Amino acid sequence: MSGWACRRDFGRRGRAxxxxxxxxxxxxxxxxxxxxxxxxxxxxxxxxPGIGRRFFMEVxxxxxxxxxxxxxxxxxxxxxxxxxxxxxxxxxxxxxxxxTLLILAVAHHRRRPxxxxxxxx
Numbered sequence: 001m002s003g004w005a006c007r008r009d010f011g012r013r014g015r016a017x018x019x020x021x022x023x024x025x026x027x028x029x030x031x032x033x034x035x036x037x038x039x040x041x042x043x044x045x046x047x048x049p050g051i052g053r054r055f056f057m058e059v060x061x062x063x064x065x066x067x068x069x070x071x072x073x074x075x076x077x078x079x080x081x082x083x084x085x086x087x088x089x090x091x092x093x094x095x096x097x098x099x100t101l102l103i104l105a106v107a108h109h110r111r112r113p114x115x116x117x118x119x120x121x
Contacts, residue, residue: 024067025096029103030119033093036106040090058085059106062092070096080104080120095120 029037037059045052062083066073073081076093084091093105093116105116 025070026100027063027067027094027103028100030105032119033103033105033116040106055085055088055090058087059090059092061086063103066092066094066101070101077117077120082107084109 037056041052041056043052044055062085066081066083070081073083073094076082079095080093081096082091082093089109091107091109092103093107094101094103104119107116
């Protein structure tokens with residue numbers, strides 16, 4: 001992918017990297033959500049070099065936010081929350097588990113609404 005590696009270490013551990021005092025919940029990806037993310041990064045990078053990387057950085061920004069403030073995102077179904085990305089028409093769809101945050105989907109705002117609902121069980 002144009003000279004940069006997309007690492008599979010999507011999870012977060014411990015405290016925020018900045019030394020911040022906010023407790024941070026680890027993030028895990030549903031297997032299908034991880035595939036969605038990797039596919040979209042590859043697709044965007046093929047369309048225009050650098051766009052896939054920018055998309056990945058926006059996903060990281062959203063991950064950092066929900067790790068620090070898991071209940072701040074809009075609840076769209078019981079126990080399911082949605083955090084929109086700022087610069088792309090995608091959202092992270094996730095649930096708050098006892099010890100982690102589980103990302104169910106990296107969902108486009110207009111394509112296949114609610115296709116990920118079966119992943120909530």
